[in-house]
Amino acid sequence: LYKNEGKNVVPLGSTGISAVNIGGYTLHSFFVFAIASNLEELRVQDRKNRSRLSELKKVLKNLDLIVIDEISMVSADLIDMIYYRLESLDYSGRVLVVGDFYQLPPIVKSERNNALFGQSFYAFESSAWSKFNFKPLILEEIKRTNDLEFANILSYIRKGESSLETREYLKRLLRHTVAFESEPTYLFGRNREVEEMNKAKLARIESDEALYFWEIEKIRTVNEKRLNSWAKALPVVEDLHLKVGAPVIFTVNKWGKFVNGQRGTVVELDIDHIIVSTDGRDITLYRHDFELTELNSETLESEAIATLKQFPIKLAFAITIHKSQGMSIESMVCNVDSLFVPGQFYVAISRAIDPGCLKIEYSRNNFDEYIDRVIVKNSEVDDFYKGMKSEY
Structure with missing residues (x-):
């Protein structure tokens, strides 16, 4: 719909697979996160990436919508980094996140593991989630099977x-x-x-x-x-x-x-x-x-x-x-x-x-x-x- 109206949209995937499936970029490559895994590491790393961040700011200035696929695999730390990046570079467009939190969770490094599954930290548990002020749209029609x-x-x-x-x-x-x-x-x-x-x-x-x-x-x-x-x-x-x-x-x-x-x-x-x-x-x-x-x-x-x-x-x-x-x-x-x-x-x-x-x-x-x-x-x-x- 946005594209049909001549607006600028960029699709982003939380993983390489999802980025390829939607014909977009990974979150890390688009937002210039490199190897940073939290805000503290990102701030240190940003000192070396000023030219790339300047280019990203120009891109964000002209964007109307950012779409993030497979949101369930985006960790709390990562969504905090995304919000920090958008706020610090004065992004004024909209953000659409897509996915199902009951599916595969974020892959995070944690010392707190239970017997079968590791501890997960979901995007909605982050301090940034409420700041996005998302409005939910729940899709309930099943398309894969007719059984x-x-x-x-x-x-x-x-x-x-x-x-x-x-x-x-x-x-x-x-x-x-x-x-x-x-x-x-x-x-x-x-x-x-x-x-x-x-x-x-x-x-x-x-x-x-x-x-x-x-x-x-x-x-x-x-x-x-x-x-x-x-x-x-x-x-x-x-x-x-x-x-x-x-x-x-x-x-x-x-x-x-x-x-x-x-x-x-x-x-x-x-x-x-x-x-x-x-x-x-x-x-x-x-x-x-x-x-x-x-x-x-x-x-x-x-x-x-x-x-x-x-x-x-x-x-x-x-x-x-x-x-x-x-x-x-x-x-x-x-x-x-x-x-x-x-x-x-x-x-x-x-x-x-x-x-x-x-x-x-x-x-x-x-x-x-x-x-x-x-x-x-x-x-x-x-x-x-x-x-x-x-x-x-």
């Missing part, structure tokens, strides 16, 4: 409500024998399990292996650490190992051809293209261009300072729960052995489009006891939403 029972179960799990009905439903998914039409995607909590499964299952395919490296080109001088951090956050891999017959998952959207999370099977490998069969049709896939950009302070146009080219697919034997954010997955086995943050269980199983093609995998102790530990009420988030509804 009403599954949608209701997800709603309970999201809020940490573990009823008998919820337990029995999850146990059915645990015992579920699914006749998958194609090999499902496995979701794991940690990278190690993902890498091990992808490597092992690819090795079993009896065909020649192809290796595709990403290609990085610097257009202007760019800090190497910043470049590497940006590249690692992209939804592609540095060295893509593939074989004909391997299942893959698309990691970007391409209108009319494929969407992020859609599965396919490799049918042909060439030097400059890959053919993937999906939904009964063959798609010729070329390297996708990703751009590391900066806003021109005069024109507010994005200018590329580096590019990275790589095929926008990954092996679909397995992916991490964190990397699955934003995806809608058709056939899925969700391994819940190694969950380590609140909201991870909900994020994992809510990637499924059809519960008929979803299986939960768990190999440790009593499943009921485990459910009690991963589906728990978050009193801070509960109180926040109750207060928000009572006020508005």
Whole structure:
């Protein structure tokens, strides 16, 4: 709406993944936070960044709206830093934050850890939150699944409500024998399990292996650490190992051809293209261009300072729960052995489009006891939403 009215909008992601998904910048790169993790560190660091802050001030002067995606992963310290930056550089536009605090929490360094999950410090607990004077808009329509029972179960799990009905439903998914039409995607909590499964299952395919490296080109001088951090956050891999017959998952959207999370099977490998069969049709896939950009302070146009080219697919034997954010997955086995943050269980199983093609995998102790530990009420988030509804 803002853009249609000719106004200037910048989309920002709390993580590299969310920044790529919305076609924007990370909070740290846009606001020139670098490695600062709190206000005290930021003030010290700012003494060395006066020229970049001067450029940012020019950008902010011409902006009408800043959109921050995945607000649940923005810590209290980070939202304080954002407010400080906007106030000190005289930003007069609006700020829109989007997300669900019941999902993945901020990643913070804390000495106060409980047995299963670490302590979290949410954006709404910051001193700056009330100063933004946000007006809430609650979206309640579920778009990922058409299965009403599954949608209701997800709603309970999201809020940490573990009823008998919820337990029995999850146990059915645990015992579920699914006749998958194609090999499902496995979701794991940690990278190690993902890498091990992808490597092992690819090795079993009896065909020649192809290796595709990403290609990085610097257009202007760019800090190497910043470049590497940006590249690692992209939804592609540095060295893509593939074989004909391997299942893959698309990691970007391409209108009319494929969407992020859609599965396919490799049918042909060439030097400059890959053919993937999906939904009964063959798609010729070329390297996708990703751009590391900066806003021109005069024109507010994005200018590329580096590019990275790589095929926008990954092996679909397995992916991490964190990397699955934003995806809608058709056939899925969700391994819940190694969950380590609140909201991870909900994020994992809510990637499924059809519960008929979803299986939960768990190999440790009593499943009921485990459910009690991963589906728990978050009193801070509960109180926040109750207060928000009572006020508005």
